[in-house]
Amino acid sequence: MVGATGAVGTRLLSILEERSFGATELRLFASERSKGRQITSHGREWECQVLAKACFDGLDWVFFDASDEISRQWVPEALGSGARVIDNSAVYRMDPAVVLGVPEVNREAIESSVRRGDRLFSGPNCSTVQLTVALQPLSEAFGIKRVLVSTYQSVSGAGAAAMDELQAQMVGGDERSIFPHRIAANLIPRIGKVQDDGFTSEEQKLMLETRKILGLPNLPIAATAVRVPTFLSHAESVFVEFARPASLDDISRVWKQAPGLEWVDDPGRDLYPTNENTSGRDMVSVGRLRLDPSVSSGVCFWVVSDNLRKGAALNAVQIAESIRAAN
Template sequence: MSEQKNFNIAVVGATGAVGSQIISLLEERNFPIEQLTLLSSARSAGSVIDFKGEQIVVQEATTSSFENIDIALFSAGGSVSKTFIPHAVKAGAICIDNTSAYRMDADTPLIVPEVNIDHIDQHRGIIANPNCSTIQMVAALKPLYDAYGIESIVVSTYQSVSGSGTSAIKETYRQVQDILENGETKADFFPVSSLPVKHQIAFNAVPQIDVFQENGYTFEEIKMIQETRKIFNDSSLKVTATCVRIPVIAGHSESVYVEFKNEYDLQEVRQLLENAPGIVVEDDPSSQLYPLATNAAGKLDVFVGRLRKDLDNPKALNMWVVSDNLLKGAAWNAVQIAEYIALQK
């Protein structure tokens, strides 16, 4: 990054799966930091995290933690964001929120830098990070939306357990070990830790992510639908989603069926995607090349493949979209937003 001022940065949820990735990215990207404040719940306070060779003690987040903070990155759950973000904004911080707390708030821009960075200046102290599964899909669809217009989207997701945090990862490993050693296991976490019925995730596919709404869709599915419309600023866009949790540790995969407003050329689609920022095309059936979660894990890009015309509808395209849900789906998207803010100062 070019010469510029240094910033006082706070990371809320510093010991969590996404918070840890944010801290790593701030270091790797050499973000211009004057002082880094790491915040968490009382339970995790006192932990020590290494940042550029400095041992930083994690502090308990309080309403007074944000004095002199320029940018605060939140990834500690919606209730934490609702509690502390108003105080952070009042103290003068720009808040980048990784939860669903403010995503559909009319005064809060919902930003994927490759898609709608021009909306970021509408913020009133809060910028929302979309849901992980939404981010990778809209990043892949943006160049196609601009070229052809989109009538409708049908998406089925195959989401990794890390989207539910470190406890979910531990549950998955434990269940796999239990079954391999004993032939059976106990379910304690999935699909929703707060609900009474639990299902095995190991060697399984669970078609419920988050709680069901009255219309039969889960909250995760509703988030994808509403957020996609908001990001594209297109209330007429038809979107439907089915979200499934699978026993993959890192990386969300999505089958996306998109119907354009106009007919299209498949080779042009491939070229548009190849030229799009943050998109890597892996699409060669003859050599069995297509995006895999195991290859996307640890990478910042969104990977797209299995590009094929619908057999009956000349305006429709099928595609396979994969990305690391903790990186582009969360931490990297947030750090990209922070970098943009820093460059404007």
């Protein structure tokens, strides 16, 4: 596990235990500053190591949850050691030869990749995962013509240090090392680098990765990504236009059968997905479903999911489980 001490890595460790993945030996890698730190997992203590030549030798699985730079440099080494690699960085996501996996959505692509003998699998951006879990059943049932999405992304999407920054600002501090503005009591409508077309890299990831995972390379989709002062879970406001007519009943029927998705939608009784009721849980939660009056067939909805679990760590473990099942 590379990045074992980070926001995603710590979840990954506990999820492997929760789901009885069956690890008999763990090798936990982090930066120089964590070297020698003892981490308890799977009933014993493991010492954090730093990456080095041949450090992956003998491992069956390597999970990368550190950074793009680390993945770029070390994924080839892990593959060279013969391990299967699940990489949560952005480096290989858009590589046509690498499956970008969300098992509820494209398990068949993962299985075909295993049959081809591939050993590298990529995990998507956290906002992409929940969007595709909600959209895939709608795409299959009604065909999707267009998607508009605005995100409300928690600070944990920017890593453990970003959570510390919000925490410090909430109790009066003014440290600003992760975000360009105060994030406490503020919204920041820029996540990632601004591209030539004005979209940010986060928005671009959400648009391109969604097309790839849904297998709709020409899907018209536009995104606005906003950082909000919450700690955990990302929320999204989504508008979808369909190719075929779809009533609210049709959609509820489809969503109720969709894997990994729960429908929480009784706004009159204040029942809808929130950060609080999704954090620490595995499901992607949808609600606030309405017909979109501005198009002939379409809906608006709200989707929330724990970005560190289904948006990253859980999804990576589910990819590994799908690979195992395909063998």
